[in-house]
Amino acid sequence: MRVRVYRYVPEQDDAPRMQDYEFELPQDRELMVLDVLEELRLQDPTIAYRRSCREGVCGSDGMNMNGRNGLACKTTVSSIVARDTLTLRPLPGLPVIRDLVVDMSQFYAQYEKIDPYLINDEEPPEKERLQSVEEREKLDGLYECILCACCSTSCPSYWWNPDKFIGPAGLLQAYRFLADSRDTATSERLEKLGDPYSVFRCRTIMNCVDACPKDLNPTRAISKIRTMLIEDR
Amino acid sequence: MVDRYLSESRGSKRGLIDFIVQRLTAIVIGIYVIHLVVIFALNGDMDYAAWRSYFTSGYSLLLSSLTVLAIALHAWIGMWTVGTDYIRGEGIAKTLRLTYQGLIGVALVFFLIWSLGLIWGLL
Numbered sequence: 090m091r092v093r094v095y096r097y098v099p100e101q102d103d104a105p106r107m108q109d110y111e112f113e114l115p116q117d118r119e120l121m122v123l124d125v126l127e128e129l130r131l132q133d134p135t136i137a138y139r140r141s142c143r144e145g146v147c148g149s150d151g152m153n154m155n156g157r158n159g160l161a162c163k164t165t166v167s168s169i170v171a172r173d174t175l176t177l178r179p180l181p182g183l184p185v186i187r188d189l190v191v192d193m194s195q196f197y198a199q200y201e202k203i204d205p206y207l208i209n210d211e212e213p214p215e216k217e218r219l220q221s222v223e224e225r226e227k228l229d230g231l232y233e234c235i236l237c238a239c240c241s242t243s244c245p246s247y248w249w250n251p252d253k254f255i256g257p258a259g260l261l262q263a264y265r266f267l268a269d270s271r272d273t274a275t276s277e278r279l280e281k282l283g284d285p286y287s288v289f290r291c292r293t294i295m296n297c298v299d300a301c302p303k304d305l306n307p308t309r310a311i312s313k314i315r316t317m318l319i320e321d322r
Numbered sequence: 323m324v325d326r327y328l329s330e331s332r333g334s335k336r337g338l339i340d341f342i343v344q345r346l347t348a349i350v351i352g353i354y355v356i357h358l359v360v361i362f363a364l365n366g367d368m369d370y371a372a373w374r375s376y377f378t379s380g381y382s383l384l385l386s387s388l389t390v391l392a393i394a395l396h397a398w399i400g401m402w403t404v405g406t407d408y409i410r411g412e413g414i415a416k417t418l419r420l421t422y423q424g425l426i427g428v429a430l431v432f433f434l435i436w437s438l439g440l441i442w443g444l445l
Contacts, residue, residue: 198324249407253327280333285403289337318338 122161138189148237158239180242203263208274224270231265240297253286257297257307264310347392354389
């Protein structure tokens with residue numbers, strides 16, 4: 090198998106280039122894309138990428154594999170390889186720091202914008218704020234996000250307006266706090282979302298749903314935010 | 323950048339209003355198209371006189387006027403959005419974007435007035 094890796098060190102190179110490596114796939118077992126990268130790094134220790142837990146929990150190794158965003162550690166080579174070639178690029182739309190490592194500052198700034206924490210101005214109870222089973226169930230499919238940025242960087246609206254459109258990852262989290270029965274800042278949260286970009290730049294093309302390695306549905310969360318905005322008027 | 327936009331946009335409802343207007347106008351346009359199909363299906367052999375009498379009847383004048391207004395509003399929101407997606411940034415890009423928006427606006431107002439003139443038989 091041929092592995093094509095995006096190589097770019099902005100301080101040294103004039104332009105990015107693709108470097109080819111030959112890789113012998115073992116016949117007796119399935120490899121993840123991250124396994125291939127780890128092997129390649131033994132051949133060429135200059136390849137840069139992020140990784141940590143290697144089991145789809147930390148969200149460090151989001152990258153673009155044969156044109157699709159995903160986590161290298163939980164994407165099998167056989168599911169993605171085409172014409173005996175595996176092409177690895179950084180997540181699209183974010184500034185490249187080195188090779189497959191991108192600068193996530195703007196992505197995190199959008200996350201920060203939605204106030205990703207519980208706001209409650211009521212008197213704290215003696216022990217804890219309890220939720221009913223139904224209230225807790227509303228958070229399923231929302232709290233699992235690991236902020237790997239696979240969804241936001243697969244979204245054309247986020248590519249065009251990364252400074253104004255919050256993006257699917259941030260909006261999924263926005264709804265996670267809007268839907269939380271323990272949060273009392275619903276109106277203040279919605280006040281930040283009614284402009285033409287923050288939420289409404291979503292055109293419901295559902296690339297985010299397709300990309301999400303955790304099988305979450307940011308598009309549904311966004312449509313629920315829209316409904317809340319309409320009801321809040 | 324993100325913070326600056328947040329301080330500018332907080333409390334704005336324009337996105338929400340655009341969203342609602344775009345859907346309402348789509349419904350109006352949809353109703354008009356269905357209504358035309360039904361009229362033509364029920365009256366297969368309409369001659370000039372029949373056409374004229376139908377399209378000068380009171381409710382038809384109103385529905386046609388409402389529809390061209392809906393098309394203009396719908397097109398403005400759509401074209402404004404396309405412009406702010408593809409022509410981004412300050413400086414020359416901003417000049418280009420404002421020129422584009424101006425041209426779209428002028429064209430839509432022109433077509434609106436023209437269409438209304440035709441519908442009401444003033445032109």
